[in-house]
Amino acid sequence: MELSDVILLLHPVIAIVVVFPLLGVVLNRALQVRQRRLTGSQSKIPAGVGQEHVQLGRWLTGSVVGIVLLALANDVLGNIVQHNIWTQEPFKVVLIGLTFGAAIASLMLLYQAKSRLWRGAFATLSSVSLIVLGSQDGVYRKTEQWYFSHYYYGVTAAVLMIVSLAILLEIYQDKTHRWRTIHIVLNSIAFVLFIGQGITGTQSLLEVPLHWQEPYVQKLYEQQCDKKPCTIQAPSMPQKPQ
Numbered sequence: 001m002e003l004s005d006v007i008l009l010l011h012p013v014i015a016i017v018v019v020f021p022l023l024g025v026v027l028n029r030a031l032q033v034r035q036r037r038l039t040g041s042q043s044k045i046p047a048g049v050g051q052e053h054v055q056l057g058r059w060l061t062g063s064v065v066g067i068v069l070l071a072l073a074n075d076v077l078g079n080i081v082q083h084n085i086w087t088q089e090p091f092k093v094v095l096i097g098l099t100f101g102a103a104i105a106s107l108m109l110l111y112q113a114k115s116r117l118w119r120g121a122f123a124t125l126s127s128v129s130l131i132v133l134g135s136q137d138g139v140y141r142k143t144e145q146w147y148f149s150h151y152y153y154g155v156t157a158a159v160l161m162i163v164s165l166a167i168l169l170e171i172y173q174d175k176t177h178r179w180r181t182i183h184i185v186l187n188s189i190a191f192v193l194f195i196g197q198g199i200t201g202t203q204s205l206l207e208v209p210l211h212w213q214e215p216y217v218q219k220l221y222e223q224q225c226d227k228k229p230c231t232i233q234a235p236s237m238p239q240k241p242q
């Protein structure tokens, strides 16, 4: 396998090995937190489940944003290298690099921030950075089928995780449970989106070719071979020495 194929596979591998198991535990603890709160002091569920949900939830936010950045970096940087954008628009490439830096730095600062103003500012900055990076050339957004797009679901789920991290203190401080209800509603949506990511991601894996298959598959798409019969002749590829 080429290095580019290994880099392509890093995103799905981390999603399957790290993100989804983490999501399962976060969800399990979430249901226990709720059950314990509604049952009151007679509950047999240990008091630590709230803390476990939050600790693992913080990891979940970081890992989801991390794999989104990884996939976007692969798409955007791959496009820059393939089309030699650095020589044509170096300023644009620098700006893209800075946006990746801003996304990572603002998320790290969000983990540290205490005041409402800073949490709002860093959550906005990290979400906007993801959206700006996702709008770059090379990202397969599938906008015509946005309702079943791995990109739109993924970025929305990542932003919802960032929001969860940002409103963490409010959930505890608000005696009326308004923020708690907002958290439950938003993250129930996020959970459905994660299931969607499992489905659309697997579909993406079938659609994205390995490096050596690329010229052939490119021709299949160009000639719309899914709609009509066609014969493809791929451009010759440089042969690797045996």
Ligand code: HEM
Pocket (backbone or CB within 6 Å): 026, 027, 030, 031, 033, 034, 037, 049, 050, 051, 053, 054, 056, 057, 058, 060, 061, 161, 164, 165, 168, 171, 172, 180, 183, 184, 187, 188, 190, 191
């Ligand atoms: C898909 C992911 C998630 C789901 C489905 C989820 C769902 C829930 C549910 C059902 C509760 C219990 C609410 C109640 O007491 O009635 C809860 C509590 C809470 N969640 Fe989440 N959550 C998720 C991710 C996160 C993340 C990423 C964070 C923060 C980084 C977070 C922070 C909290 C906090 C602070 C509480 C209050 C815990 C307590 O009362 O001790 N959650 N969540």
Ligand code: HEM
Pocket (backbone or CB within 6 Å): 008, 011, 012, 015, 016, 019, 064, 067, 068, 071, 072, 074, 075, 139, 140, 141, 150, 151, 153, 154, 155, 157, 158, 194, 197, 198, 200, 201, 202, 204, 205, 208
């Ligand atoms: C937490 C779950 C996930 C999130 C938030 C997520 C998010 C994303 C995003 C934002 C992209 C870039 C847009 C695109 O190229 O479509 C992407 C690409 C991709 N994802 Fe996921 N994904 C998740 C899970 C998965 C899973 C489970 C798989 C496969 C089993 C997968 C396979 C892929 C593939 C093959 C690509 C294309 C990579 C590329 O072109 O560089 N993803 N993902």
